[in-house]
Amino acid sequence: MRVLALAALMFAFGMAVASAGTLEQVKARGYLGCGVNEGTPGFSTPDAKGNWTGLDVDYCRGIAAAIFNDKTKVRFTPTASQERFAALQAGQFEVLSRNTTWTMDRDVSLGLEFIGVDFYDGQGFMVPKKLGIKSALELNNAVVCTQTGTTTELNAADFFRTHKMKYKILVYQKEAEYLAAYDMGRCDADTTDKSGLYGDRLRLKNPEDHVVLPETISKEPLGPSVRQGDPRWADLCRWVLFALINAEELGITSKNADAMRNSPSPEIRRLLGKEGAFGRSLGLTDDWAYRIIKQVGNYGEIFERNFGMQTPLKIERGLNNLWTKGGLMYAPPIR
Numbered sequence: 001m002r003v004l005a006l007a008a009l010m011f012a013f014g015m016a017v018a019s020a021g022t023l024e025q026v027k028a029r030g031y032l033g034c035g036v037n038e039g040t041p042g043f044s045t046p047d048a049k050g051n052w053t054g055l056d057v058d059y060c061r062g063i064a065a066a067i068f069n070d071k072t073k074v075r076f077t078p079t080a081s082q083e084r085f086a087a088l089q090a091g092q093f094e095v096l097s098r099n100t101t102w103t104m105d106r107d108v109s110l111g112l113e114f115i116g117v118d119f120y121d122g123q124g125f126m127v128p129k130k131l132g133i134k135s136a137l138e139l140n141n142a143v144v145c146t147q148t149g150t151t152t153e154l155n156a157a158d159f160f161r162t163h164k165m166k167y168k169i170l171v172y173q174k175e176a177e178y179l180a181a182y183d184m185g186r187c188d189a190d191t192t193d194k195s196g197l198y199g200d201r202l203r204l205k206n207p208e209d210h211v212v213l214p215e216t217i218s219k220e221p222l223g224p225s226v227r228q229g230d231p232r233w234a235d236l237c238r239w240v241l242f243a244l245i246n247a248e249e250l251g252i253t254s255k256n257a258d259a260m261r262n263s264p265s266p267e268i269r270r271l272l273g274k275e276g277a278f279g280r281s282l283g284l285t286d287d288w289a290y291r292i293i294k295q296v297g298n299y300g301e302i303f304e305r306n307f308g309m310q311t312p313l314k315i316e317r318g319l320n321n322l323w324t325k326g327g328l329m330y331a332p333p334i335r
């Protein structure tokens with residue numbers, strides 16, 4: 001009898017633990033844990049006071065705005081390429097938002113779940129102009145520098161093999177290390193995601209002495225991921241991303257979000273929580289997306305603020321434009 005009672009107790013306890021999902025834990029703790037990189041312009045960079053900015057940062061701020069109605073309720077943990085997935089698994093944060101490429105192996109073998117794409121990128125090469133190289137196909141026998149634990153290393157191997165060219169790769173643990181090696185002339189080329197190359201160039205002694213070659217040698221769909229096993233949390237994170245993209249498509253911005261709440265458009269009304277009960281189904285309030293857009297802006301605002309023509313990076317929207325404007329940004333509808 002006692003054994004049975006104990007078993008029943010353990011079962012009830014197990015249920016209680018299982019039902020305290022990630023959202024409940026985050027709510028109880030009072031902030032979101034967000035894994036970012038250690039400082040890549042456009043994605044995540046801390047200023048002297050420790051304030052973080054960037055696309056990856058803004059995405060996590062969007063989740064915090066949806067949950068807490070306060071975009072500042074996030075704690076950022078910088079992680080190097082090599083350690084990011086283990087850090088997510090170890091519970092150091094609930095969302096990995098760190099210019100991370102969605103690949104099959106990462107998705108199916110590492111116990112994590114990609115929730116979407118927030119930046120369509122591709123790998124390229126940067127070389128000193130003085131080498132006179134115009135194409136990546138002229139890189140035979142080059143020494144290339146990059147960071148370890150990345151798709152970059154693997155794509156470089158594929159590229160040189162495919163084109164029957166020889167190369168030597170120097171891999172470093174930290175971005176600052178490979179960049180310093182490149183700047184000192186230890187390697188002929190820097191290779192990483194093109195967005196990363198533009199960020200790298202800004203940090204060289206003489207940025208104008210370097211050129212990004214035209215070739216894009218891989219697909220790098222970058223996006224956030226979460227631990228596998230809590231589908232409600234994955235849904236929440238996925239719909240925060242979709243809300244940002246849908247808001248841009250519907251013309252809702254941080255500036256007009258209040259006025260838009262009076263819009264007669266059913267799609268706008270659903271997104272802003274004036275019709276339906278979409279927030280509740282995520283464990284949030286129905287104005288969840290309004291909070292995100294009001295506090296963080298829509299996807300286009302976030303892109304422009306962090307990568308656009310007013311920033312030192314000056315990256316075109318390109319593939320990251322909305323599907324209605326020739327890009328790939330397309331979010332399922334809220335209904």
Ligand SMILES: N[C@@H](CCC(=O)N[C@@H](CS)C(=O)NCC(=O)O)C(=O)O
Binds near residue numbers: 100101193
């Ligand atoms: N998208 C690639 C590369 C991501 C990556 O880690 N890039 C480096 C070079 S731009 C980086 O972000 N370094 C910054 C850091 O380690 O904090 C991947 O997911 O493997």
